[in-house]
Amino acid sequence: MEQLSAFWQFLADNRSKLLELLLEHIGLTFLSLVLAAVVAIPLGIYITRHKRLAGAVLGIAGILQTIPSIALLGFMIPLLGIGLKPAIFALFLYALLPIIRNTYTGIEEVDVSVREAALGIGLTGRQILRQVELPLALPVIFAGLRTATVINVGVAALAAYIGAGGLGEFIFGGIALNNSVMILAGAIPAALLAVIFDQLLGLLQHSRLGNAGKMGRVALILIPLLSSSYFWPQAYGPGWKAGFDPEFIGRPDGYPHLVDTYGLSFNTTILSSALMYKAVERGEVDFIGGYSTDDRIKAYELAMLEDDRHAFPPYFCIPLVGEVVAREHPEVVDAVNLLAGRISDSVMTELNYRVDFDKVSPEVVAREFLQSLQLWRPDRAQGGERLAIGSKIFTEQYILVELFSQLINGYTDLDTDLKPGLGGTKICFDALRAGEIALYPEYTGTGLLVLLSPPQDTIQQVITEPDAVYHYVQRELAAQYGVKCLAPLGFNNTYALMARKEMAQRLGLEKISQLAGFSGQ
Amino acid sequence: MIEARGLTKHFGNFTAVHELSFRLEEGDTLMLIGPSGCGKTTTLKMINRLIAPSAGAVFVDGRNILEQPVEAMRRRMGYVIQDIGLFPHYTVAENIGVVPRLLKWKPARIQERVGVLLEQLGLPPAEYAHKYPHQLSGGQQQRVGIARALAAEPPIVLMDEPFGALDPLTRQQARRDFREIEELRSKTVIMVTHDIEEAFEMGSFIGLLDKGEMQQLGRPQELLLQPANDFVRAFLAEKAAQLELQAVTLADVFPELSIGERPDGIFLEIPSETPLLQALYQLARQGAATVVGLTAHHGQDRWFQLDALFELFRKTLRRWNN
Ligand SMILES: Nc1ncnc2c1ncn2[C@@H]1O[C@H](COP(=O)(O)OP(=O)(O)O)[C@@H](O)[C@H]1O
Ligand SMILES: [Mg+2]
Numbered sequence: 011m012e013q014l015s016a017f018w019q020f021l022a023d024n025r026s027k028l029l030e031l032l033l034e035h036i037g038l039t040f041l042s043l044v045l046a047a048v049v050a051i052p053l054g055i056y057i058t059r060h061k062r063l064a065g066a067v068l069g070i071a072g073i074l075q076t077i078p079s080i081a082l083l084g085f086m087i088p089l090l091g092i093g094l095k096p097a098i099f100a101l102f103l104y105a106l107l108p109i110i111r112n113t114y115t116g117i118e119e120v121d122v123s124v125r126e127a128a129l130g131i132g133l134t135g136r137q138i139l140r141q142v143e144l145p146l147a148l149p150v151i152f153a154g155l156r157t158a159t160v161i162n163v164g165v166a167a168l169a170a171y172i173g174a175g176g177l178g179e180f181i182f183g184g185i186a187l188n189n190s191v192m193i194l195a196g197a198i199p200a201a202l203l204a205v206i207f208d209q210l211l212g213l214l215q216h217s218r219l220g221n222a223g224k225m226g227r228v229a230l231i232l233i234p235l236l237s238s239s240y241f242w243p244q245a246y247g248p249g250w251k252a253g254f255d256p257e258f259i260g261r262p263d264g265y266p267h268l269v270d271t272y273g274l275s276f277n278t279t280i281l282s283s284a285l286m287y288k289a290v291e292r293g294e295v296d297f298i299g300g301y302s303t304d305d306r307i308k309a310y311e312l313a314m315l316e317d318d319r320h321a322f323p324p325y326f327c328i329p330l331v332g333e334v335v336a337r338e339h340p341e342v343v344d345a346v347n348l349l350a351g352r353i354s355d356s357v358m359t360e361l362n363y364r365v366d367f368d369k370v371s372p373e374v375v376a377r378e379f380l381q382s383l384q385l386w387r388p389d390r391a392q393g394g395e396r397l398a399i400g401s402k403i404f405t406e407q408y409i410l411v412e413l414f415s416q417l418i419n420g421y422t423d424l425d426t427d428l429k430p431g432l433g434g435t436k437i438c439f440d441a442l443r444a445g446e447i448a449l450y451p452e453y454t455g456t457g458l459l460v461l462l463s464p465p466q467d468t469i470q471q472v473i474t475e476p477d478a479v480y481h482y483v484q485r486e487l488a489a490q491y492g493v494k495c496l497a498p499l500g501f502n503n504t505y506a507l508m509a510r511k512e513m514a515q516r517l518g519l520e521k522i523s524q525l526a527g528f529s530g531q
Numbered sequence: 532m533i534e535a536r537g538l539t540k541h542f543g544n545f546t547a548v549h550e551l552s553f554r555l556e557e558g559d560t561l562m563l564i565g566p567s568g569c570g571k572t573t574t575l576k577m578i579n580r581l582i583a584p585s586a587g588a589v590f591v592d593g594r595n596i597l598e599q600p601v602e603a604m605r606r607r608m609g610y611v612i613q614d615i616g617l618f619p620h621y622t623v624a625e626n627i628g629v630v631p632r633l634l635k636w637k638p639a640r641i642q643e644r645v646g647v648l649l650e651q652l653g654l655p656p657a658e659y660a661h662k663y664p665h666q667l668s669g670g671q672q673q674r675v676g677i678a679r680a681l682a683a684e685p686p687i688v689l690m691d692e693p694f695g696a697l698d699p700l701t702r703q704q705a706r707r708d709f710r711e712i713e714e715l716r717s718k719t720v721i722m723v724t725h726d727i728e729e730a731f732e733m734g735s736f737i738g739l740l741d742k743g744e745m746q747q748l749g750r751p752q753e754l755l756l757q758p759a760n761d762f763v764r765a766f767l768a769e770k771a772a773q774l775e776l777q778a779v780t781l782a783d784v785f786p787e788l789s790i791g792e793r794p795d796g797i798f799l800e801i802p803s804e805t806p807l808l809q810a811l812y813q814l815a816r817q818g819a820a821t822v823v824g825l826t827a828h829h830g831q832d833r834w835f836q837l838d839a840l841f842e843l844f845r846k847t848l849r850r851w852n853n
Contacts, residue, residue, distance in 0.1 A: 127616025130579055131630050131679065132605035141629075145620045 054113025112154025116147025
């Protein structure tokens with residue numbers, strides 16, 4: 011019940027946004043459908059005339075459909091950039107198969123005697139196609155369009171990953187923010203769209219055979235109208251183009267805070283965090299909200315602008331150790347603390363790069379790093395007590411787990427079990443409290459906002475001061491949960507506004523506050 | 532005028548039609564008959580250019596049909612295919628009007644033409660014009676198929692077993708309606724059948740095919756009375772036995788035989804209980820057209836000659852079947 015009223019409340023609060031996304035979603039679905047139909051129907055007809063090609067054409071269309079959607083969208087970026095074009099193209103590719111296949115079988119299924127009679131009484135090939143084969147195949151072709159529409163309504167949700175909008179913005183935003191109401195606000199309308207379009211097309215499809223003409227006319231009016239709906243809500247003003255992931259857009263300490271703090275406005279595009287670095291590199295957007303230790307900053311030659319007014323909360327990395335372990339094994343705390351302050355932002359970025367781009371294993375990267383600090387020691391443990399070390403599921407955390415493990419092995423008599431890749435903050439923290447893992451790397455901002463989540467005014471008091479956040483988190487985690495917070499490792503993996511290095515240098519951009527002086531390109 | 536010269540069709544090594552030739556004038560009806568697979572359909576399709584002959588040619592009014600645009604040629608050659616092939620998404624009226632529409636007839640003219648044809652074929656337009664093929668019985672569909680072939684008033688009509696799929700009763704009715712279509716008398720019709728009665732009833736010529744070769748092409752009575760070879764004889768004898776016509780005797784047609792002044796010639800007395808078919812054979816065996824048959828029934832005398840008796844035979848066939 012509570013969920014339901016929260017759901018209605020969300021819809022009421024966001025109704026103009028919902029309408030916008032809905033229109034975008036419908037537009038994406040039908041624009042791609044029209045393009046697919048324009049290509050697929052003639053192609054389907056063509057292969058009824060050239061049967062030797064039929065297998066190959068249907069095979070290729072079938073393979074296109076099996077490419078995972080996110081991968082397909084990823085392929086599109088270098089070719090078509092981000093936004094409408096690649097989204098439409100990807101949807102177009104997915105819609106081809108059902109339409110080609112049904113056009114082909116629809117025409118093939120026309121009774122041979124009907125075709126022979128038409129030929130025998132003097133219709134030309136073209137007349138047979140127009141007057142006999144297509145009208146008779148129309149219900150089957152329509153069924154194909156119907157299948158394609160339902161597929162496209164589904165896949166169009168993914169368009170949100172490349173800044174093409176649609177209901178996926180709510181769905182992926184909701185997933186990123188762990189906000190199930192928001193997920194439902196995207197998913198339910200999307201499901202309804204699929205059902206409604208399916209039913210409508212079904213009605214058209216089953217209208218009497220003789221009404222083929224009427225069916226065509228209705229479709230002719232309706233489909234372009236629906237296709238154009240994508241453009242109804244679009245009104246881009248001047249200004250910087252920026253791409254942000256759904257989480258950054260949705261979090262109060264993310265985009266809204268950035269805008270408030272600096273008095274900026276962007277033409278924002280929602281992008282999957284997996285794709286946004288490529289988008290800024292390619293010049294599709296001017297800025298992205300990335301993560302400050304992400305190795306793609308280096309790989310794609312991006313520059314981070316300094317957050318000179320502290321809009322982004324500090325996310326200094328802090329190892330968290332469970333109460334029992336901290337008490338019984340102070341040597342573990344000492345070993346891990348050897349890293350305190352030793353890893354700067356650029357060092358962490360470099361380590362991430364070694365793993366992601368040089369394809370060196372986290373274990374080797376960790377060992378080489380420890381050796382460079384003269385901290386590395388060979389494994390001392392001979393079947394001692396075992397400690398489990400956990401981590402979240404991204405590259406940096408895999409490296410940190412290795413660092414912790416190698417230090418504990420080298421400096422204590424304990425053995426370690428690695429449990430990297432746990433699903434999220436909550437899972438890690440719960441595992442730590444339950445004693446299933448002994449320690450894992452966390453961040454101060456997360457500790458404050460997610461684990462402790464104090465009232466707003468408390469947050470406001472501490473959030474601009476990294477040290478204040480650290481001390482608050484350290485004190486409260488110990489008091490409330492008995493969890494011990496070790497010394498920060500040094501780097502701050504927070505949000506950062508990034509641009510292409512080349513552009514930043516050309517414009518002399520170093521700090522976010524400078525942006526207010528520009529009104530965009 | 533339509534003429535086939537040496538029409539031949541090979542499918543790989545198999546010869547479906549071998550050196551077929553015939554010539555038909557306006558008003559002629561050629562019935563192609565023969566066992567299943569003997570090449571009847573293949574022959575019709577070659578005439579319509581649905582199948583290209585391996586050798587030979589077809590001429591219409593002296594012109595090779597290959598010299599004309601194929602669609603234009605087909606539109607002047609009505610075609611009823613073996614499986615009817617009505618367009619399921621068109622009404623009866625639309626089906627019949629297809630070719631006139633292609634020929635850009637005025638809608639009013641098309642509508643009138645459709646009405647006339649439906650009327651003639653025993654499908655009142657008010658009831659049937661707006662039905663769809665699936666709402667019709669098999670016999671009604673056949674009639675619509677025939678009407679479609681006739682719609683644009685083609686001088687030549689090709690029909691592949693147009694009454695084939697019908698039950699005997701419906702078939703006879705359809706045949707009768709078809710015979711009564713006045714305009715057919717000025718057309719050249721080539722009709723495929725597997726029914727000897729139908730061939731005799733409707734054909735001005737019969738072409739009997741076997742294994743792709745013409746066994747005999749001639750007037751019906753020629754086939755019946757002067758079979759060209761054993762195959763023709765056996766084919767007709769076998770079919771004739773099935774006709775039950777053996778039961779119709781001279782006595783049954785007695786009132787229609789000639790009375791009074793007899794022509795000169797050889798006289799042959801035949802008892803009145805002789806079956807008609809037997810009497811025909813007996814007259815024919817004499818070999819001369821001047822042979823006069825004589826018969827007596829209930830104390831009256833009548834006479835008859837071969838041609839007249841054959842016409843009576845045909846009429847009886849029709850009466851029997853109707
Ligand atoms: N396209 C084809 N390929 C090979 N053989 C065929 C083809 N069409 C017909 N035939 C063969 O030619 C012969 C004559 O066929 P058809 O003219 O349809 O006979 P029917 O006299 O029964 O109408 C049959 O033996 C048939 O199997
Ligand atoms: Mg046949």
